[in-house]
Amino acid sequence: MGRSHAWGDELRPAELSRSTLKDSTEALIRRALLSGAMRPGEIYSANALAARLGVSNSPAREAMMSLANKGLLELVRNRGFRVVELTDSDKQEVYDLRRLIEVEAVRRVAAAGVTAEQAAQLRALTERTVEAADADGLLEYLEADQRFHVTLVDMLGNSRWTAIVENLRDQSRINGSYRLQERGLVRSSAAEHRGIAEAVVAGDPELAAQRMVRHLDYARP
Structure with a gap:
């Protein structure tokens, strides 16, 4: 049973129009967090993540802010977001x-x-x-x-x-x-x-x- 650390097709939306862009993007990023594709210590910008997922910058940033409010990401000023590493x-x-x-x-x-x-x-x-x-x-x-x-x-x-x-x-x-x-x-x-x-x-x-x-x-x- 192997754990993938790559951003494969399974982390991409089949059809983002099924829900709001923000909610769909948040669900995709959450899957990346659970799978280990996004790793603690690395900085992820909303712009780069949006390009990787094929969405605009705004829903990507909104999704990342939502996940930060839930304690899964943390905001790094002027740089982006980092995966929370629990002590x-x-x-x-x-x-x-x-x-x-x-x-x-x-x-x-x-x-x-x-x-x-x-x-x-x-x-x-x-x-x-x-x-x-x-x-x-x-x-x-x-x-x-x-x-x-x-x-x-x-x-x-x-x-x-x-x-x-x-x-x-x-x-x-x-x-x-x-x-x-x-x-x-x-x-x-x-x-x-x-x-x-x-x-x-x-x-x-x-x-x-x-x-x-x-x-x-x-x-x-």
Whole structure:
């Protein structure tokens, strides 16, 4: 399972008109951050990045500013943007917050109960993560993993809670910081989603919380 550090076609928009240019560009840059194509310590100008992605300067800069506000990039005055490199202390802070917020979200979803439609959605997303892990595509797995977790939290019906979890997860994953691939944990991480989903569907909040705590262990600094 290899991690690409190149700007391949997979990081380019198939059709930017499907959404706003800014949002589409932000999604592309985020994928580059997750894949490791953009590396800590290097300065990226909005103009150069816009040319590489085939968009104008304005949406590229807006997208980079948005990612800077989310803690994924940092502004370097008069030069551009740099990928944030998390210290061990930063990683611990993110992990601690995820333990508090994400675990409690799963506990509440399980306690409230899910509909048959939501149960089917969780199971489908679970199997998608397993398929992505088996296909040896790390970036595809990370995206499927994100959809599973964000969808689960979103079942609380609290958009702010969802946004916080989504942002914390991205902060912990930029530049391959999970090291799932190197540690041989991609497939086992994907398989754990089944246990979490089934505990939620069964309406067992404590079991769901316990399984989520165990699942988050791979993100422990």
